[in-house]
Amino acid sequence: MNAPALIDTFDRRLSYLRISITDRCNLRCLYCVPDGRLPKLDHEDILTYEELLRLVRICTQMGVTKVRITGGEPLVRKGVYTFLSQLSAIPDLQDLSVTTNGVLLGPNLERLREAGVRRINVSLDTLRRERYREISGYDHFDRVWAGIEKALLLGFHPIKINVVALRGINEDELLEMGRLTFDYPFHVRFIEYMPIGNARMDPAANLLTPEIQERLSVLGDLKAVGRQVNDGPAQRYRIEGAIGELGFISSVSRHFCNRCNRLRLTASGQLRGCLLSDQQTDLRTPLRSGASDAMLANLIREAVRTKKAHHRLAVPTAPKVSDPMSGIGG
Numbered sequence: 001m002n003a004p005a006l007i008d009t010f011d012r013r014l015s016y017l018r019i020s021i022t023d024r025c026n027l028r029c030l031y032c033v034p035d036g037r038l039p040k041l042d043h044e045d046i047l048t049y050e051e052l053l054r055l056v057r058i059c060t061q062m063g064v065t066k067v068r069i070t071g072g073e074p075l076v077r078k079g080v081y082t083f084l085s086q087l088s089a090i091p092d093l094q095d096l097s098v099t100t101n102g103v104l105l106g107p108n109l110e111r112l113r114e115a116g117v118r119r120i121n122v123s124l125d126t127l128r129r130e131r132y133r134e135i136s137g138y139d140h141f142d143r144v145w146a147g148i149e150k151a152l153l154l155g156f157h158p159i160k161i162n163v164v165a166l167r168g169i170n171e172d173e174l175l176e177m178g179r180l181t182f183d184y185p186f187h188v189r190f191i192e193y194m195p196i197g198n199a200r201m202d203p204a205a206n207l208l209t210p211e212i213q214e215r216l217s218v219l220g221d222l223k224a225v226g227r228q229v230n231d232g233p234a235q236r237y238r239i240e241g242a243i244g245e246l247g248f249i250s251s252v253s254r255h256f257c258n259r260c261n262r263l264r265l266t267a268s269g270q271l272r273g274c275l276l277s278d279q280q281t282d283l284r285t286p287l288r289s290g291a292s293d294a295m296l297a298n299l300i301r302e303a304v305r306t307k308k309a310h311h312r313l314a315v316p317t318a319p320k321v322s323d324p325m326s327g328i329g330g
């Protein structure tokens with residue numbers, strides 16, 4: 001099958017697929033699972049690795065070159081390392097990365113590397129052990145940090161540290177987080193909190209990029225770093241003297257929809273054009289009822305055709321996103 005590239009009606013070329021391989025997670029972060037209870041899909045509702053590989057192969061034939069594996073927590077799914085090696089072997093896939101909370105990272109870094117993964121994003125909202133427990137529900141800070149340091153030694157690059165910036169929760173650590181870039185080649189990325197799923201955070205907890213940047217400016221001038229082909233939505237900066245970078249993912253204050261190149265596949269096999277809209281196309285049913293590759297490619301193309309110009313998070317009358325982040329993958 002040789003299919004034309006995935007280009008939507010706003011002339012955006014979709015080359016980046018984010019896949020949530022499980023909705024299970026070994027943490028209960030308060031902004032992601034506010035009532036501490038993750039909705040759980042039945043095992044048979046989650047796409048198998050064979051189904052995922054088939055969809056990725058079809059997508060790469062339509063111009064997808066970059067895949068990120070996320071969750072839930074991707075490293076809790078059995079067989080994930082073999083799956084990652086199989087993904088790495090897909091000829092047109094140029095960029096494979098994983099987003100993890102890092103809890104299982106340390107003991108599995110060699111397996112990740114053998115599976116062909118060189119780039120990881122680790123979510124870490126605080127550098128304080130007790131606060132980590134308060135935010136995530138578990139006392140795992142030390143092992144996450146040990147995993148990050150080991151990843152550095154093993155040559156993973158870049159290591160991106162994702163920080164959801166929350167007023168009254170970790171705002172007093174923004175400078176410490178920013179200072180990490182003077183000591184480590186990390187890309188520290190500040191993410192604006194997005195009110196989706198069953199989120200019940202106080203909207204006043206939202207810290208937006210302009211304020212975060214203003215606070216970080218005491219560390220030095222933020223110099224913009226030129227964008228590269230496979231760059232995601234983060235605006236990238238470096239402070240003079242730093243060996244790492246700062247990034248800002250401003251989904252709320254300055255959405256980047258006009259250059260969005262992403263599709264998302266949920267753990268249950270729903271293809272979404274936008275993280276912040278519940279509009280989705282079911283790929284699991286056709287996958288399991290004998291659809292050919294060409295039929296699946298048509299469904300993917302149709303999902304791309306209906307991708308909206310931009311999200312409507314800031315529109316008060318727009319429907320809220322009801323699906324949980326754990327199933328969509330963030």
Ligand code: SAM
Nearest residue numbers: 032071072073099100101123162193194325330
């Ligand atoms: N378990 C993995 C992890 O922790 O990185 C992958 C899944 S997690 C849903 C992916 C990212 O989404 C994490 O960086 C997390 O902090 C972020 N996230 C979750 N809920 C969010 C929210 N409501 N607003 C902004 N970011 C959120």
